[in-house]
Amino acid sequence: MCSSDLYTVFTQVLAPDGHLVAQHDAPPTPPTVKWVPGQVIADRHPLEIVDPAYRGPASLIVGWYNSASVERVPVNSGGDYVTLTTPVRVEDR
DSSP states (O other): OOTTSOEEEEEEEEOTTSOEEEEEEEOOSSOGGGOOTTOOOOOOOOOEESOTTOOEEEEEEEEEEETTTOOBOOOTTSSSOEEOOSOEEEOOO
């Protein structure tokens, strides 16, 4: 990431077949242009339900994209997002 660019975080919940269940896209607070090396940022992203009928196991993925170009930022392990290892299950309350 270039320090002069603004970036947006995307957070998505995906069903096992890959379809989108919930998501949230927003710039982090504070914005990336105000970060300093070594700083730890805690950033909350409330998910908005896209598929209210889905129930079952899911994956939570997180990534970045350039806010101006919408180009996703590649990750060192390949691809353009990371899958969090925390188990996710979508259920009724």
